[in-house]
Amino acid sequence: MKLFDVLNTLESRERTRFHHYLSTPFFNKRRDVQLLFSIWLEMRGKPFSIREYWQRIYPKQEYSVKTWNLLTSRLFKLLEDFIALVEMRKNKTHKKFFLAKAYRKRKKEKLFKAAIKSAGVELEKQNFRDTDYLQGQHDLSFEKYDYVSSSNRKEKTNLQEVSDHLDAYILAAKLRQACYALSREIVNQEKCEVGLLTEVLAYVAQHPKSQKIPAIAIYYYCYLAISSVDSEQNFLRLREAISAYQHYFPPSEMRDIYTLAINYTIRRLNTGSPLFGREAFELYLLILEEGYLLEDGIMLESAFSNIVFLAAKLEKYDWARKFIYDYQKHLKPVFQEPLFHFSLGKLYYEQGHLEESLQQLIQVETKASFLLLGARILQLKIYYKLEEFTPLESLLDSLRVYLQRSKDLGYRKQHYNNILIFTRQLLQLPVMTKSERAQLRQRIESAEIFAEKDWFLEQIS
Numbered sequence: 001m002k003l004f005d006v007l008n009t010l011e012s013r014e015r016t017r018f019h020h021y022l023s024t025p026f027f028n029k030r031r032d033v034q035l036l037f038s039i040w041l042e043m044r045g046k047p048f049s050i051r052e053y054w055q056r057i058y059p060k061q062e063y064s065v066k067t068w069n070l071l072t073s074r075l076f077k078l079l080e081d082f083i084a085l086v087e088m089r090k091n092k093t094h095k096k097f098f099l100a101k102a103y104r105k106r107k108k109e110k111l112f113k114a115a116i117k118s119a120g121v122e123l124e125k126q127n128f129r130d131t132d133y134l135q136g137q138h139d140l141s142f143e144k145y146d147y148v149s150s151s152n153r154k155e156k157t158n159l160q161e162v163s164d165h166l167d168a169y170i171l172a173a174k175l176r177q178a179c180y181a182l183s184r185e186i187v188n189q190e191k192c193e194v195g196l197l198t199e200v201l202a203y204v205a206q207h208p209k210s211q212k213i214p215a216i217a218i219y220y221y222c223y224l225a226i227s228s229v230d231s232e233q234n235f236l237r238l239r240e241a242i243s244a245y246q247h248y249f250p251p252s253e254m255r256d257i258y259t260l261a262i263n264y265t266i267r268r269l270n271t272g273s274p275l276f277g278r279e280a281f282e283l284y285l286l287i288l289e290e291g292y293l294l295e296d297g298i299m300l301e302s303a304f305s306n307i308v309f310l311a312a313k314l315e316k317y318d319w320a321r322k323f324i325y326d327y328q329k330h331l332k333p334v335f336q337e338p339l340f341h342f343s344l345g346k347l348y349y350e351q352g353h354l355e356e357s358l359q360q361l362i363q364v365e366t367k368a369s370f371l372l373l374g375a376r377i378l379q380l381k382i383y384y385k386l387e388e389f390t391p392l393e394s395l396l397d398s399l400r401v402y403l404q405r406s407k408d409l410g411y412r413k414q415h416y417n418n419i420l421i422f423t424r425q426l427l428q429l430p431v432m433t434k435s436e437r438a439q440l441r442q443r444i445e446s447a448e449i450f451a452e453k454d455w456f457l458e459q460i461s
Helices: 002-007 012-023 031-043 050-057 065-090 092-105 109-125 131-151 159-188 197-206 208-212 214-227 232-248 251-270 276-290 301-313 317-330 333-350 354-361 369-385 389-405 412-426 434-446 453-460
Strands: none
Touching (some): 002 065, 012 031, 012 065, 031 050, 031 065, 092 109, 109 131, 131 159, 159 197, 159 208, 159 214, 159 251, 214 232, 214 251, 232 251, 251 276, 276 301, 301 317, 301 333, 317 333, 354 369, 369 389, 369 412, 412 453, 434 453
């Protein structure tokens, strides 16, 4: 039931405050609603049936589904109001802003001006200069304009300020949405049309002053970089913007921004630009140091895997091993075991300890495609190196079936298909002529979206 699901998210202090909230006649006058929450508090974590709740709330009434649903609905509505109120009280700017609107309705001009001024002070006091800040600037300036224009039509207004703030907010919001949409399309093939994007990009390009606004600069260069994967200049500009403006964004948004930048570097790496491996690793070190990688103590499995992969490629073996053991506990429980074995397997492989690597990789059991495929591709390489051709053939067949059934791999599917195609061709090397080997080398070198070119070329050599 959604009521109990949300109640279970309340922290200890919130439960106490919600109890007081329900005890206040201004918010709730129904004793049965208050009693339902009190019983939930008492029995929290213990098995308790609906009928038992009913017996304690309505001991003299026969059970009614309609009455029970109405009761839980009333408590849920009050719970939603309480959660919204808690969030609103955290934002002092919003609090002052709505106070100003209330004073204006009551025609208290002096108090309105004081409240709207106070809201502006609160807005500027905050550290962030993100899209929410730009929206706040617009809302406050428009409220001032609306007040002046409605009370004295001849008085000069701040209409230009309103327009400028609106432009800044729309530009930043559109660019941010465009970055997220493009990233989703690249990774998950999820398409989203962002309206007016062409006009927004043209406007920012023609008005360099707008690029001085942190929320516009970050997402403008980010979009230019990820929309044109070969544009290293735009990526460098993005790195400069991140370095200059990262303190203007909340940690959750900076995590997203760094992820967009890292996705660019990983994509370049996967399409045959090995120098971007070091760039990606350095970005991960930065966000690890800043604390952006952990959200509520949890690290994304993709970030964990990428860090180990990059560290191993850069031969930072001791650092990678320490990272695996230190941060395994920060993974979601479902990933802790399989990702631990895969990461150690990757590390052993890069160090040339093939048998030890294989022992770790065969323990990887998971439904996550990135993890399963990563482990199986490493196994494939090891079987080839050890000339274990029977298990290699079996693995190739199972991977072919798996890839045919997978619908969520995006551009990476081509990468894995290339691995299967070229591995089968490698198995024919002993009977190939010199000319046929040269043709195979050329096909590998010209393959797009293929991060394993170096390994395959090495086998031919």
